[in-house]
Amino acid sequence: MLESALKKSFSLSKFRIGQQDIIEAILAKKDSLAVLPTGGGKSLCYQFPAVYLQQLVVVVSPLIALMKDQVYNLMNRGIPAGSLYSGQSDEEKRAIFAQINQGGTYILYLSPERVQKEGFQKWILDKKIALFAIDEAHCVSQWGHDFREEYAGLRILKSLRPDVPVLALTASATPVVLDDIAKNLQLVDPTRMVHGFYRPNLYYQVQTCADESEKSRWLEQSLNQTPHGRILIYCGTRKITEEVSRVLESRYEKVGFYHAGLSTSDRTTIQTNFAVGNLRILVATNAFGMGIDQPDVRLVVHYQMPANIDSLYQEMGRAGRDGAHSTCLLLYSKKDKGLQSFFIQNSTAGKAIKNLRWKNLDALVSYCEAGECRHSEILTYYRDSQRLKKCGHCDTCDPQSSRIVQEPVIQIKAYSKKKQLQKFNDNLDAESEMRFQKLRNWRKAKATELDVPAFVIFGDRTLRELAEVNPRNLDQIRSIHGIGETKLEKFGWDLLAELT
Secondary structure (H helix, E strand, C coil): CHHHHHHHHHCCCCCCCCHHHHHHHHHCCCCEEEECCCCCCCCHHHHHHHHHHCCEEEEECCCHHHHHHHHHHHHHCCCCEEEECCCCCHHHHHHHHHHHHCCCCEEEEECHHHHCCHHHHHHHHHCCEEEEEECCHHHHCCCCCCCCHHHHHHHHHHHHCCCCCEEEEECCCCHHHHHHHHHHCCCCCCEEEECCCCCCCEEEEEEECCCHHHHHHHHHHHHHCCCCCEEEEECCCHHHHHHHHHHHHCCCCCEEEECCCCCHHHHHHHHHHHHHCCCCEEEECCCCCCCCCCCCEEEEEECCCCCCHHHHHHHHCCCCCCCCCEEEEEEECHHHHHHHHHHHHCCCCCHHHHHHHHHHHHHHHHHHHCCCCHHHHHHHHCCCCCCCCCCCCECCCCCCCCCCCCCCCCCCHHHHHHHHHHHHHHCCCHHHHHHHHHHHHHHHHHHHHHCCCHHHHCCHHHHHHHHHHCCCCHHHHHCCCCCCHHHHHHHHHHHHHHHC
């Protein structure tokens, strides 16, 4: 029944992973928390009920461009839809309300700010509404990576219309963030569905770099290995974004940059040029991304480490939306951690939120330094319904892959010596190496027991230092990198047992 409606209205032969579970919960009038990754088909989860039930669905979305794009696509399919946003004429708004008043299928998009308007709140009181859908729902949570004040007032929907189910959708949210979303939106016993974080067409790679020169060489190598398709390069600051773009413009064609410091018209022009192919390589801050849906992004490079795993995953997820092979490269240096630390220290957020941001940053650093399967760790981190032991397509599982970005060939002698010295310093003697492997096995078993990623327990750097120092008591363990009082209390005796 559902699949025949899917084919008739959306020309799709079957649902993607997770979609049918989410839709069935909505049709049963249950509040739902749904996590589907970027490109995972979130929009169908609220568009389908409108068509199937032939009722109004109200969608809250933060981006006007995304609203317009979805309305355009729906209308081309013959599905009634419209969006309300600032700058519209009264005539356009009246036309939308007139069509809704006729009854039947309609998908109405609006901003979170419009929900706060008294006129709109009165208007929804007597309307027959099948669903309130909150897109980018992580913006509701202060624990999330992109909290927005305008989302905080969306709980009014449940107060005004407790009879209407609410679907909170996001591309990335940890269990803590999902708890906060449910609380802030006043959801009633919400069904939780976390699906689709595994992207088998993406190759994940993390490369540790000593300095900016080494990063530049790896970046250039990645571009040279990607002659076709679009490329996204993420940087941590506007200044670095412009500097990297300037260097690349002298060597490659169709290069541009994007950040929040540009005017609205300039940002719109750049987005359009990237979409139509006038730009192939785009250097950007995290201001670029939400609502971007280009199918052929073949390479995503993080020139600088982002603030947390949520940001990393969302930005990597813009690669390979057409299902074709694509590479995601994170260039990691300890200087990047310093930049993110600066952002946290200078934030006006409260102590609890700052502490969480420190914790999230440490988790990302451990992810970079850990030697476990990259995809497996991501799936466990998000509590995805699917789990893996080895993916077979990341730098840990398949370092010989044709998709890996190769080490740059051209290197000055001083650089080569530095690399050799670094490699030598990383080597452990035979006994220390044996302890290191034993600790890695313990970490893997403990991660499975607690159902958390291995990097959340300890990064490789911590285990390597433990193996080398071989502490004999808790006080000595306390001095090891990455071990604070909480982890000492939780794992200290286990570590001593393994080392003994």
